Amino acid sequence: MEQSNKRNEFKRLFGFFFENRVSRKQKKELKKKQKQEKKLIEEEKGKKKSPKTPKKKRNHSDKDLMLYLWSYIKPYKGKFYTLAFFMLLTVALGILAPLFYQEGLALVEAQDLSPELSKIFPFLLAYILIVMFKWFTEAFQRSTAAQLNSFISNDMRKRVFSDVLKNKIKFFDNAETGVLTGNITNDLQELYHTGERFVQVFTNLVRLVVTVAILFSFSPRLTGISMAFLPLFSLVAISLRKFSRRVARVWRKNFGKVNQSFSESMRSISVSKAFEREEENIRRFSDLNELTYKSSVQRGFAIFIMGPISDFLRHFLLVIILWVGTLEYNSQNITLAAFSLFIIMFDYYFYPLMSLARHYNRFQAMFGILERLLESSEKEELIEPDNYDIKPLSMQGDIEFRNVDFEYIPETPILKYITFKAKRGERIALVGPTGAGKTTIASIVMRFYDIKGGEILIDGKNLYDYDLTALRKSIGLVSQRVLLIKGTIRENLQLGNETATDSQIWEALDRVQAREFIELLPNGLDSKVSEKGKNLSAGQRQMISFARVLLADPKLIILDEATSAVDLYTEAKIQDAIDILLENRTSIVIAHRLTTILKSDLIVVIQDGEILEQGTHQELLEQNGPYHDMYNLYFETQSAKYLETIKTGR
């Protein structure tokens, strides 16, 4: 492989120039994906004026963004002023030193060859001292800048994190966690590095102004002429701007894709193995990776191209200075020492400009990131309130759905005229074929999504009039998609109730029949749960997620297939144990196993988002409708030869 690599060096390095590595098939796929993404976005926009529309232009002025940045700097004002002080000092010293140097040269030039050292010595000594001293002020400056920088970028980190958490579930439905994580961590890392450069460039700019002023005092004409190249310079920078912005955007997108693909494939490693997908995975990853390679090179190009250009301009400028300087000297307008000063100091104004141009797109990117940050906290439609300290509601637990309509995507109704009612302490069962909308009902009770029409009342009051966090604190949802968080078993259980004591925890675990297996683990409650709980069996995970909700002691409890991965015997034991607990709480139970719901006070049969019928088990059987059929079917298939009669519980 290495051998062929060598032979293909040219192809591997520059292949992207000539060939399009994405196959047509994939391109089509990508296009489709983009189309759909766009559609989703547009749909969202149609519903509410979406802030997520990709905007080509920035909709915040630089001033807004600087003010935003300032809001982060403010808490560290002291550091900021220190930085400014050291910066000015450094600049001043940096300019002072060559002046002494120039004085020295001027003495020589004046042919003042008097043997006493005393005349030139002070200048030379001052020069050395200033240069050395400057190093210290510069180090102080750098150190302060680094501190300020990490304080600010980490404040931003915290801020962005909590801003992202504030987004509605809808946002996460359309997001990819890999990309999201990558963006947050890498954006801010980028911001940190840009911050470093920013201080440096800013220092240079101050120095530029001072330098130009000083040089001007020596020779206005020479200074003026050598400034003439400035327009040229800005022309180059500006013409590159568009390109660099575009490639940066493309790069960012591709980089995100590679990340997502990488992390998705790490998460799905067992499926990949089971389906012998490794080679295909590698092939696809390689395609994406190469695509990113191409855009990285393009992005790199936009940055490094400034190097040769500015080197050339620098030399060009040098020629001009030499040319004009010679003329000026010959016509006795400047001294040779001043002339040399130009040579020494022209870097002082050349380099700042160069670094400005070189980092220009970095600053562009910084503004871009800043804007994303600023916007992420402005998108009010997508944001949930964050008064997390609020107490749970002291609610009765009456719940009523009145003609509730709901859709995830506009024009695709999922729930239609859902109407049912339950009083405190009652048990409602939602049954129906898969995809009927049962989980959706649970989600809208949690207010993960907003309904489109109708009303949901809790204790007679509209669901949306409650405080969101208080509401969620009073409702417990055992979700169909069990998700344990990386950490210990205890941490997972305490998610619902941080102050739960060990005895409370064990009690909840007893109820869900999970004590035994946890006791067998080497570290008991403190055993590690790996990502998504993949080191536990599916049933064990379900039991823990059930216990977690019990610990939160909710007033209204929703069990969405809470025991689907548990065997009938264990399930029966769990049911017995929680029966007492559910006695005076309203509960909504969703299950395909009809044995689970026989005891309910109200059975709601849903199909395709509509309620077909509702009533108690007995009533529904007598109605001879869909429930009757469903029940019979279940009974027939689930009872084999010898298990003829099913016990109905109540």
Added chain:
Amino acid sequence: MMNGRRWVAKLAFNYPIATTYVIIFSLIEVLLFILPLSITADVIEAVLNGAVISDIRGKLFFLLGLAVFQALLFFTISFLNEVVAHRITTDMTQELFESLQYRSLTYHDGKDVGEIMARATGDTRTVNIALSPAVRIVLEVFVLWIVIFILTGMVHWILLIWSIVIFVVFVLATIRYSLKLVPYTVDLRENFGELSEITNTCFTGVREIKSFVSQPWAKRRYVKKVEKYRNIELATGKKGAWFYPILVVTFFAGTIIVSSIYFLYQGLFNVSFGDVIRLASLISLLTNMSEELGWSMEYLIRGNTSADRIYAIIDESDPGIHSDGEVHFNGKNATIEFKNVSFRYNDDLPWALKNIKIRVNHNQTVAIVGSPGSGKSTITKLIQRLYYPTKGDILIDGKPIQSYSNKSLRSHIATVEQDIFLFNTTVKENIRFGKPDASEEEVIDAAKLAQAHDYILALPLGYENLIGEGGVRLSGGQAQRLSIARALLVNPSVLIMDDGASALDAHTEIEIQAAISEILKTHTTIITTHRLSIISKADVVIILEKGEIVGLGSHEYLVRTNHFYRRLFERHYQLPPMEGKSEAPLIISPEESE
């Protein structure tokens, strides 16, 4: 011994021409950059001696020509450097990805995705910066020093010695400084990994976090990491700010400039005005470059740390490694036999399976039942060879499972997993997962078998619909049917359904069963389930409890004899009377089970 640095070097020399070009020509390029300084000094000297514009015009044009040439050379170098650097990091990412693909599940169980991702993304970028331009800058600084030696040597040998002394001090100081910085960068990268890990954890768990209103908890966890990271960043930043070797260079620059002026002033050693200018501009270039060196060294160190971190994963030993077998499994006789198999996921954990003895004949359907954590899924994973038995042997078609090649084995086994993992692509791509080149018809047929076709068509974009990360836009049962379709498409000889109907309603389940009943007759099928409808149709039922087999036989037999089996149903059904004590035959053959 291979380490990150060597690995990167090895990768770089996969592109020998470009790498050599960059190294050699960047040395030359510095010289071309320095040459104008010298010409400038000459010009000034000439002017001092009364030259007029026409005398120096030639020099100036030469200078201009040189500038063009230098710019072109610089362009090619930085372009190639950039290309090679990105190529290397792309290769690194690829190698990392590939090496992880082939690691055992035992290995992956102990790994965290967030952590690996931090390496795959953050660390590769650091390496990239180290490669371009940090390495080049370091190289250039060295060339600059050599030029300084020559120039000072031309003035006086004492100055040469002085610059050599300074150079040595400078190099030593730089090394010392760099070594001190290393632990900081290691710490920094490690904590960065943790940071991205926690971010990732919180975002994947966002639905749970929201439903428990545990945002404060999540934030606390996050803030703790951020603050730790910040403290390390602060320490590193402070350390980086005091790149003291520069002080040495600054002092040196001061002395050289001062002494050259002094020499000129005193008329010593034939030092001319031009020499002073030459030295001064060169030295100020040196100080500027040395400042860049501080930054470059920091990135080199970071790059080195990052390369080590990435390489550490590539180089890491795989605790579950087994070499691939040679035998080709043709699926003609998919008999599976467990011979006293015991298994645990890791040495500290209790046994997940103890002394399992079973035999599943070709085309038999076996149902495994048992309470949560009893080891059902573990058995299915062992059959797929995702893990190897800790003790005992698994024989497939009479040969140990280890002797088969991965490819042939897995291409004949398909699974409906208990933890369904769906990809954030289209429905079609998800179904095609096990057979990427499957035709449209095959996909649709599989979807029809799995009773998924209808709902797929009802999605806004049908088979082209994106299903969201992990299939969030699908209901539980819809997701499960996708994974059934995915498994059926492969048309394996061994079909494993690990609780593959748990999210389905009775009606859908019956339809699927009806659709695949023909297929099942020609497949060896292993089903773990809690559904009586499935269990009762199996040829053999295995009852597991705490990793041990506590019952084995047909449904009719077990329901009358086995206490564990009866207790599954006795709550809900009227059971036939118990007949005698349960005594399970431990090895079964078709005769016994019928």
